Amino acid sequence: MKIAFITTHLTIYGGGSKFLVDYSNELSKRGHEIIVVAQKINYKHYKFKKNIRIIELGGYLPSSVLYWLNFNKMKKRYLNVLVKLNVDFLISVQFPTNYFCSLVRKKRNRKYLHFCLEPFLYLHKKEYYTKAPILTRILIWIFRSLFIRFDIEGSSKADEIICISKFIKKQVKAIYHRDGVLHYLGIMVNLTNNNHHINLKKKIGLTKDIPILFALGLTHYLKGSRELIYIYKRILKELPESILLIAGRITKQNKKIINHLRKKLEIPNNKIILFGFIEQEFIRDFYAQSTLTLYTALFEPLGLIPIESMLNGTPVIAFNSGGPSETIVQGKTGFLINSHDYEDFAQKTIHLVKNEDLRKRFSKRAINYIKENFNIKQSVGNFESILLLGLEE
Numbered sequence: 295m296k297i298a299f300i301t302t303h304l305t306i307y308g309g310g311s312k313f314l315v316d317y318s319n320e321l322s323k324r325g326h327e328i329i330v331v332a333q334k335i336n337y338k339h340y341k342f343k344k345n346i347r348i349i350e351l352g353g354y355l356p357s358s359v360l361y362w363l364n365f366n367k368m369k370k371r372y373l374n375v376l377v378k379l380n381v382d383f384l385i386s387v388q389f390p391t392n393y394f395c396s397l398v399r400k401k402r403n404r405k406y407l408h409f410c411l412e413p414f415l416y417l418h419k420k421e422y423y424t425k426a427p428i429l430t431r432i433l434i435w436i437f438r439s440l441f442i443r444f445d446i447e448g449s450s451k452a453d454e455i456i457c458i459s460k461f462i463k464k465q466v467k468a469i470y471h472r473d474g475v476l477h478y479l480g481i482m483v484n485l486t487n488n489n490h491h492i493n494l495k496k497k498i499g500l501t502k503d504i505p506i507l508f509a510l511g512l513t514h515y516l517k518g519s520r521e522l523i524y525i526y527k528r529i530l531k532e533l534p535e536s537i538l539l540i541a542g543r544i545t546k547q548n549k550k551i552i553n554h555l556r557k558k559l560e561i562p563n564n565k566i567i568l569f570g571f572i573e574q575e576f577i578r579d580f581y582a583q584s585t586l587t588l589y590t591a592l593f594e595p596l597g598l599i600p601i602e603s604m605l606n607g608t609p610v611i612a613f614n615s616g617g618p619s620e621t622i623v624q625g626k627t628g629f630l631i632n633s634h635d636y637e638d639f640a641q642k643t644i645h646l647v648k649n650e651d652l653r654k655r656f657s658k659r660a661i662n663y664i665k666e667n668f669n670i671k672q673s674v675g676n677f678e679s680i681l682l683l684g685l686e687e
Contacts, residue, residue: 480673
């Protein structure tokens with residue numbers, strides 16, 4: 295098959311972009327012809343196989359107001375490329391590429407699938423902007439009034455909408471009035487090829503017996519930075535020796551929240567370590583050498599972090615909402631906590647840290663569970679079946 299993935303950009307490292315690269319590479323290995331269309335790609339973070347054709351369009355990225363002020367120009371830039379592609383499938387990954395692909399489908403009668411990682415936050419998730427500063431809320435209100443119809447049109451006209459969790463499938467039904475196809479993302483489960491190793495405790499200056507509570511991916515406020523610090527304050531009452539290690543890209547807003555709460559709750563500066571971006575060759579060491587992963591995201595569409603953590607043998611404690619409720623096996627590979635129940639979250643963390651035998655049982659189950667259920671080879675095979683059914687229709 296000839297397959298084109300259409301996205302806005304691949305510049306900031308994250309699970310939503312990583313899947314596109316992994317799926318493109320795996321599909322290419324299986325003999326499919328793959329094209330990736332994006333405005334800009336960071337090749338340090340994202341490495342495609344040489345036989346994958348990359349088309350970079352350039353221009354302002356969606357994070358810039360100028361992008362939206364020049365929306366029609368960007369639309370023309372995409373359409374000029376997409377209408378010329380001789381492919382079996384156009385696969386959009388997010389807004390506004392879903393809209394652009396729907397226009398090409400109409401013009402050229404091409405098969406078009408929308409891979410819905412999540413309906414666009416600025417358009418559909420009130421929780422994302424209702425607590426923003428007043429000026430930001432006004433700008434988002436204007437943005438929504440101008441563009442929401444394009445998103446709905448773009449997704450509703452897809453031949454299929456692929457949903458990465460039951461949580462997203464419900465949103466797709468409510469927003470686009472379509473029954474999406476459930477498809478869980480897979481990850482690389484072969485851990486034997488990791489030739490890069492670090493001693494995490496030595497790296498961050500800790501002694502051997504200190505528990506490390508690992509948190510990753512605080513890329514916007516719905517990722518639960520506020521909740522994380524309140525929970526950690528409770529944990530410190532019974533585990534005063536523990537360290538909260540926060541890594542990955544953190545927004546300025548979340549850094550302010552963390553620093554403000556650290557002072558307000560009188561948490562010593564040396565108890566919270568903000569590590570920053572982790573090179574991919576070392577991410578497994580961070581997971582495997584941490585005691586637990588704390589995942590406080592709210593309304594998470596799927597969450598690759600819990601999946602990656604469990605694969606590396608580190609149990610996860612997360613809120614029982616969204617994707618983590620579908621990937622963590624309660625009481626076997628981690629714990630799921632009712633939303634905003636900080637005390638229960640803290641107590642479950644303390645229980646697992648103190649009970650090494652239980653933690654080892656969770657670890658063993660977690661590794662096997664992820665290998666059996668989230669193997670990228672199986673997931674891509676499932677995705678191939680979806681595409682083949684689409685060709686037959």
